[in-house]
Structure formats: C-alpha cells, structure tokens
Amino acid sequence: MFYTYWKKVDNECSVNIKASELISYFPNPKDADFFCQMPEFIDAVHRVHRLVGNAVTEGRYIIEGTGSSQLFIAALRALACTAKETTSNKKHIPVVCAEPYYSFYKEVIEQERSELYQWKGDANTFQSESGPYIEVVTSPNNPDGTTRKPVLKGEEGMVIHDLAYYWPHYTPITSPADYDVMLFTLSKATGHAGSRVGWAIVKNKEIAKKIHKHLFLMSIGSCQEGFIRATKIIHFVADSYEHDVDYMLVKPPKVPVLFEAEGLFDYGHRILALRWKRLRAIAQRSEVVSLPDFSPEFCNFKGKLTYPTPAFAWLECKTGEDAEQLTRKMKIQARNDSKFGVSVSRRYVRVSMVGDDHSFNLFIERLSSLSIM
Secondary structure, three states: OOHHHHHHOOHHHOOOOOOOOOOOOOOOOOOOOOOOOOHHHHHHHHHHHHHHOOEOOOOOEEEEEOHHHHHHHHHHHHHHHHHHHOOOOOOOEEEEOOOOOOHHHHHHHHHHOOOOEEEEEOOOOOOOOOOOEEEEEEOOOOOOOOOOOOOOOOOOEEEEEEOOOOOOOOOOOOOOEOOOEEEEEHHHHOOOHHHOOEEEEEOOHHHHHHHHHHHHHHHOOOOHHHHHHHHHHHHHHHHHHOOOHHHHHHOOOOOOOOOOOOOHHHHHHHHHHHHHHHHHHHHHOOOOEEOOOOOOEEEOOOOEEEOOOOOEEEEEEOOOOOHHHHHHHOOOOOEEHHHHOOOOOOOEEEEEOOOOHHHHHHHHHHHHHHHOO
C-alpha cells in the first residue's frame, strides 16, 4: 500500500553508504551499557514519537532490534530473567494474551521451548496462580483492530505492550502510551518491512540492559545499514509535518521538504479509509459476511474525530460455514481464526487491508461475488 507514496519521493529518501563506513560491530562504543545502539536512529525515534504523540520517550531507553519480532523474544527473556531473580519459583513463567491474539506469540514461544517461560494461551481463561506472569497486550489488536488493555491484575504481573499499529493511519491517537515495555516496528509505521527495523521503549534501565544483552548474544547487534535507511525515512516523515517557519528557524530539516507532498500518515489514513468504506458497503448489504464496528475517537495528531482504519479486516461468516474454506473457494487469501487462538469457531478470517491496489481490488471484486451468492 505504501509503495506508491514512497516511489514519488525516491530521490529525497535515498541513502548512500560508502564501503569504508559501518565496519565496526559497535555503532556506539563509548556507551558501555548500550554499545550496539545507533544514536542517530534513537534521535529519529524520539522525534517521530514527539511529533505523533503516540508514546512517551523522554527519560526512556530506546533499544533497536531486527524488527519487533526479535525484540519481543528479547523482552520476554529480560522480564522472565528478572522474575526468576526475585522468586524461588522454579516453574516456567506463564505467558498469556487475550484471544484473538497475533499468532506469532504462540508459535515463537512454543518453537523456542525456553526453560524460562511457557505459552499458556488466552489471558481471559488463564487460571492465575500466585507468582509472576507475562501478559502481552497488542493495541490496536492484530487481528481484529480493537483497542486493548491488560486483562490480568496480578501484583507480580509483567506486561509487554505491542504497539505496532498505534499510528494515526490505523487508529486515533488519543494519548501518548506510557508503559514499562513498548514495541514498535518500521514495517507498520512506514511500510518498510524489508529493512527489519524495530525498537523497544523501556522505562527500567536494568530491563533495557538485559534486552540489549540478549540482542547482542543473539546477533551481535542489528544491521546498521537498515537503521541508517530507517533514520532517513523517519526524519523525512517528520519533516513533511514540521515544515512550518517557526520550527525551521529552530531546527532546519535534515532532508528536503516537499511542501506539496501529502504526509505519510495522511496518505495512509486516506487510502485505508477509502478501502474500509468499500469493504463496509459490501458487508452492509451482505447476508454472508460481517465486520466489527468501530466508534470514532478524537485523534490528537489530526485534531479531529476519526474512525479506526485497521491494517486487517476481521471478517465473520454469518452462515455458519467455515470462513477460511469459503474465502478460499473465491480465491481470497485469508487466515482462519484458529491461528489466532479462537479454538471453537472457524467463523472468522483475517484479511489484509494494506496490500497493493491490484490485490485489494481483486479482493473487493471476489468478496462482492461471494456476498450475493
């Protein structure tokens, strides 16, 4: 979905890296605690979050990783290690998430077979025992786009907030997120999934140091070329909004400003709003499929009421048929709800809303045919 936008500004976001640059493992060797972190990228992260208002970064530690997927594992280990240090409990630390949940959480934890933690499924049905646990909160949620808060209230509970979709093209920005561990990723913010760039925002220095150490032991840092590219792209996004005269007098933009260009977040929201309008029109007249309803909220970034426009559609089959089989017959690529922890339904499928125009138009065309069958 973002390709068209970035194609128009190719020259403004190009990065040239000389063969003699970025040779060392350590981009920040003078910092004994965070020597694998790139200061230029961290500055860009602070800037974009201040601009958007979706996360508190001042006084926090920014830890970069190979996408938020790597950071998720590192955060789990850091929190579980901390819990083990303060308890005599030798059991695995339970990890839970309210269903429907992002399938990666379960898959990676079960694949890893860690001695530290163990996947325990749906937070709503988790029988909390005394002792520590880790709850993962994805907000807006993948797959259904809902806004979420922790389900469990245990005193020894720890929470990882996956905020990959908390950007103004997907949802209203109602307040800056301010949690102990927050995960973000470039792939959802700007569409650059191939760069494999993510970052964690962490309150506690000791937890941040443990996350950094785990990342160092796993891969001796992250690809610096990817973070150089991400730094340029993030500053470009910020420059497109902060081009007023007062701002430029204080801090000139680092890349040329295209005053006539539509900002990335406005572009993304405009495209998604149009796509959701088309999809809802089909669902409203359909006897086969339905969609979740979303209420508008005041978006501080946009300064007005806006509706959520999630990156995925959580389609329900109203006929009682297997939703994945039904969509497969129509050659619609979708993932069934069992992948997301819904064990007794098979009424729902997740469909991407952020593909290219051709793919989305095919989806709408085929779903229209399905809806009138």
